[in-house]
Amino acid sequence: MKKHQTRILRNYKSRWLISHFMETILFAASISIIGAAVTIFIDPDYILPVVLILLFTTSVIYFPLKGFRRINETNILRLLNMQYPEMEQSAELILRKEDELSLLAMLQKHRVQEKLLNQSLPLVFPGKLKIHATFIILALVILAGSWITPKNISSNTPLPVTKEREAIIPAESSPSISLKGLEVKIKPPGYTGLKEIIQSEGDIRIIEGSKVEWSLLFSGDPAQVTLNFSNGQELELYESESDGALHAAITANEQGIYDISYSDASGRRLRTDFYKFEIIKDGRPQIDLEGIEQYQELEFGQQQDISFRCNLSDDFGLTGAWIIATISKGSGESVKFREDKLLFESRIKSGSREAQLNKNLNFDELKMTPGDELYFYVEAYDNKQPVPNGARTEIYFISIKDTIEYVFSLEGNLGVDLMPEYFRSQRQIIIDTEKLISEKEKLTEYEFNLRSNELGFDQKALRLKYGQFLGVEEESGIAIVDEEELEESVSVEEGGEEKDPLDAFTDDHDSQNEELDDEGEPIADPLESFTHAHDAREIATFFSNTIRGKLRAALALMWDAELYLRLYEPQKSLPYQYKALELIKEIKNHARIYVHRIGFDPPPIKEESRLTGDLEDVNSQYDQQRLEKKISYPGIRRAIHKIDRNLEDNTLFEEEDDETFIKAGNELAILVIENPGKYINALQLLKQLSNNEQLSSKDLNILSQQLHAILPEYETIPTRGYRTNSELQQLYYKALKSKPQSR
Amino acid sequence: MEEDLFSIDSIHYLGIISVATTGILLLVIKEFFWDKRRTALRVLASTLLVISITCIALRPLLRGEITQAKAVLLTRGYSTKILDSIQSAYPGIPVYYRLSGSKTEMQNVQNILNVRSAFDLTILQDNLNQVFLLGEGIKDFEKSALKTMNVTYYPAGPQSGIVDVIYNNEVVINKISHITGNIVVENELKLVFEGPEGKLDSLYFPGPGEFEFDFNIKPKLTGKQIYHIEMWQAGRRIAREPVPIVIKEQVPISVLILNSFPTPEARYLKKFLADENHTVMVRDKISRNKFRYEFLNMGGLRLRNINTTFLEGFDLMIIDQRAWQDLTSKEREHITTQVENGGIGVLMHDIFDTGLRKRYPMFSNFVIDESEYEEFSFDDVTNLGPGKSMMKIRDSPYIVPLQVSSEDEIISAYSIFGIGKVGIILTSQTYELMLGGKKDVYSEFWSTHIERLSSRSWVAESVEVFPDLLLIHEPIKVKYLTDHNNPVVLVDSIRINLKQDFMFPEQWEGEFWTETAGWHQFGTPKGNKPDSWFYVFDNNAWESVRQSRSIESNRITYSNRSDHVEAVILYAYQPVSLMIFFVLALISLGFLWLEPKL
DSSP states (O other): OHHHHHHHHHHHHHHHHHHHHHHHHHHHHHHHHHHHHHHHHHOGGGHHHHHHHHHHHHHHHHHHHSSSTTOSHHHHHHHHHHHOGGGTTOGGGGGSOGGGSOHHHHHHHHHHHHHHHHSOOOOOOOSOHHHHHHHHHHHHHHHHHHHHSOOOOOTTOOSOOOOOOOOBOOTTSOOSSEEEEEEEEEEOOGGGTOOOEEESOSOEEEETTOEEEEEEEEESOOEEEEEEETTSOEEEOEEOTTTOOEEEEEEOOSOEEEEEEEEOTTOOEEEOOOEEEEEEOOOOOEEEEESOOSEEEEOTTTOSEEEEEEEEEOSSOEEEEEEEEEEEESOGGGOEEEEEEEOOSSOOOTTOSEEEEEEEEETTTTTOOTTOEEEEEEEEEEOOSSSOOEEEOOOEEEEEOOSSSOOOOOOTTOOSOOSOTHHHHHHHHHHHHHHHHHTTTTSOHHHHHHHHHHHHHHHHHHHHHHHHHHTOGGGOSSOOOOHHHHHHHHHHHHHSSOOOTTGGGOOGGGGTTSOBOTTSOBOOOTTGGGOOOTTOTTTSSSSOHHHHHHHHHHHHHHHHHHHHHHTTOHHHHHHHHHHHHHHHHHHHHHHHHHHTTOOOOOOOOOGGGTTOSOOTTOOOEEEEEOOOOOOSOHHHHHHHHHHHHHHHHOOOOOHHHHHHHHHHHHHHHHHHHHSHHHHHHHHHHHHHHHTTOOOOHHHHHHHHHHHHHHSOOOOOOOOOOEEEOOHHHHHHHHHHHHSOOOO | OHHHHHHHHHHHHHHHHHHHHHHHHHHHHHHHHHOSTTHHHHHHHHHHHHHHHHHHHHOOEEEEEEOOEEEEEEOTTOOHHHHHHHHHHSTTOOEEEEOOSOGGGOOOOTTEEEESSHHHHHHHSTTEEEEEEEETOOOGGGGGGGTTSEEEEEEOOOOOEEEEEEEOSEEETTOOEEEEEEEEESSOEEEEEEETTEEEEEEEEOSSEEEEEEEEEOOOSOEEEEEEEEEEETTEEEEEEEEEEEEEOOOOOEEEEEESSOOHHHHHHHHHHHHTTOEEEEEEEEETTEEEEEEESSOOOOOSSOOHHHHTTOSEEEEEHHHHHHSOHHHHHHHHHIIIIIOOEEEEESOOOTTHHHHOGGGTTOOEEEOSOSEEESOTTTOOOEEEOSEEEOOOTTOEEEEEOTTSOEEEEEEEETTEEEEEEOOOOTHHHHHTTOHHHHHHHHHHHHHHHSOOEEESOEEEEESSSOBTTSOEEEEEEOOOSSOOEEETTEEEOEEEOSSOTTEEEEEEOOSSOEEEEEEOTTSOSOOOEEEEBOTTTTHHHHHHHHHHHHHHHTTTSOSSOOOOOEEEEEEOOHHHHHHHHHHHHHHHHHGGGO
């Protein structure tokens, strides 16, 4: 009986405990939900720990403090009294020992005991279950509200937040780490005078030489954060203690694209979209001359000066500009050059972007005389650091006419100097003679005489060379013959009839200049048999009479010069040498015109003997080639086909397509590096495709359009048509054939 | 089949008639043997009875004059004024509206009945024999519904928008193709032409009037592409019409070049062709019977004499006149035969002799005259640099000019010889275009000549679809040329039934409908040719073009019908009411029953 009674009471007690436990859980859950709602606003990444902590602490505090102590047998009996009138306010008697009770009380105890044991009486335990249930619904509403409202990062975040670009990873797993904030600090080079820029976009467009500093803020703790540039450079970011952001800096010199890659906790490598990294080059200064023509020839005394204006501009600032002038005096062997750096009348204000400078070139100041020529160009530099950009104009010419001087012209375009080398060495002999005279004191007599004799020999050699032109070969004491000439003469003697290698390529036009008789033979001179015209000194030269006279005079002078040199009297030799040199210079001017007249004149070929050679050993030639037509951008072409097919009938991309998109991406990347602004969007979309991401049809359309635009346009090419091989067609062709076709 | 039907029917009728005759005979005999009273009456009644019953079974017809019925059939763009005048002339005339397919056109006017096609008219109204047709008219396939009727057509008023568009729906890559058409503009309007790479061109039309437009395309990629023509008015796009085009790969040509001596012209041409994957064999004469052979993109061949077997491997022969004359007469004969029967083309250049036509029958159509002009510019379109020619080709109906100089002198032309073509070209300085950097003009020039003259490849099968603009839910006709005995054509892998043409057994025709707009494919079960694509437009594509074409077509069909309809009396066989026979049968039966009781 007693046991039974205790069991019932224990039963009541445990039920009360469960009820209290439930109440505790509800309360703790409500608090946690509200906590979660607040955390969403602050940092959504911490929801789980916050919830767990709140749940635990609230439960631990609430469970023992709130009403736990009330759960005992006395209170259970009191509840029975309160809720069941049939207990007649005497349930407590159950716990009392019988010997403590009066008879009446004992009777009452038995009655109550009987009721308690026989009837299972349900009890309602005191508590706030209902209130807590309402509370939890309320908390859920708050949570939902905070979930929907847009999230802002609290003010203690040091960086501005960019529109977050999602890391490119397969769609089914969302990254726990993401790029939250991106700040790019661009510090243009000091000389540009531009201010520092801070931007929150990843796409960068900067002046060459700017310093770029990235600050990245991640949610979570990423590892191995690097900036990857298209040229293969990888830049690791370091963490700053002051703001917790990751930093990296670079001085921009090469343009391209870049992306940010990082690893998450599981070691998976994530990459962002591509950003462009475009570099604007500091241009060279622009120079424009006004009021002067590129080539000007002035009559002597006509004008004493010439003025012009120079307009200069640069994108960031000019530092200096000047004129580099060269004045040439004299001509031929005696030409002298003088180089000068001339300044403009006003100076450039350092750092100014535009300047207008004037210059007056005074020929007197430049010490220019008739026959002199002035060449000049303008040079300007900008303020680029460390190496400034320089620019220069074309060369401008100003020449003052000299009417006294020989005017000679180089006719035609025979770019070969046909004059022998020794023509130049008369001057050399003079220089050496002068040197010998000046060194006379230092030298022994033997040395002096030896050198004078050697010079005499040189003079002789030169004389003989000129003598050849006059036909004085029989006088040659020393044979100075060119190897080529020697070979020629030998071959003519040996072969008698030398076969011209050009025979096969020439026709009768080549011999048109020849006077031919009826049989095609050259007309012979009727006086030929009566005269001996060979090597007549007066005729057998290349030169005209006046030149011949001059040349002979020069030779005579050379004789005298040689004579004095042989006599070890170089001083006396010098005047002759000077005179000889002068004459040679004159001859040279004439000779240029004359020498040019000598052209290649092949021997005449008999018409009937043409194409009659023996061709037995000549074989037909065979040549085989395969010219493969290279198709530009094969990857991009394939990718367009795939994308268009997908757009047409919504077929899904297959795994093999990834490779196509990667190939197309590689082809496109080369273009992107060349023009970062132009195709980066297409490259990003291609990258997403190759990562198995599904793109919207709008994006695919854009991608297809941009890829199409890349393909180059080719020239029209012929193609083969086709015709149907039907009976009807055959009948038609048969009818065509049978029809008379000509009039 | 028809014979079978005929025999069944005749047996049927013969049976009924023989049963009836037997019935009458039996009854008449019975009457004679039964009773002598009122025999004639009984015989009459019996005969009448059998005849009535027979007639009920046979349902006889009687020829009679029929009443004429008129109706008005409205189509899109009809004039309400004309409708009013018809209604006042024929009060109570039934009016039908043929739905065009677009929902906005639905007529909710009282007393106007919407119909889906002209065929509905014949069902809805008996004895219809005159129809007033208003608006854009009916479609070709509906015309059979009104075949027996007197149709008066009142076309829709002037159209606006694009009223005609012409383009080739199959083009070759890297080849310029035109999309031309006419547009009727009321207010200022802009046409924007869009290709796969975005906007390609645009045209502005300032004011009212009809204008022509012409857009060029030069496709860069093979496959199916949809270009678009957009109409913009006041900054708003009012229409976007698709221009579907199939871009095909270039098919290489085999060219044989014979030169009497190496020339820069031949050298550049050889390079140009070989670079574009064409097969080129060049033979330059070095000396007497000594040649230099070049084989580009092909295997080497040992050539002793030019004969038909050798020529079969080539589509075109380019030869200078000296080289032509250096050939043996046997070789020239072989070439002539191959042009005539094999279809190879021959293009001769470096002409120095105007008497070419007299000596060689193949060139008999080319009369060459001395030219007054020594220099000419190729063409005002291409604006080629100056060419030099001392000769010109005389125009004649037997030649097709290919290049005409700015002085209207024919510089190059071809003529048909057998199944092949023979052409001559009087200039030999086109390589100067290449030197001058005008590669595009050079390519255009030679592409035209080579394409026109080259022999075409034979295709055993070809497939064509009609009409021009295919629409969903409308019949599409297919014409298939093949020498197969039992050809099968699949449209998107669904087999369509083909009917053999009784005149040309190689021609098969079929008809089908598609339910989806866009690209569809023809195929054969084996997957071999024909493998061609066609595009089916949505119901509202090219509305103005279809409308103007429909008006034109209806105008032609119904042009010979006069506006004044004379009263035509029509006769028809109409069924005699069976009730008469039934009553007669009842009376006869009743008399035969009652008579013995009298």
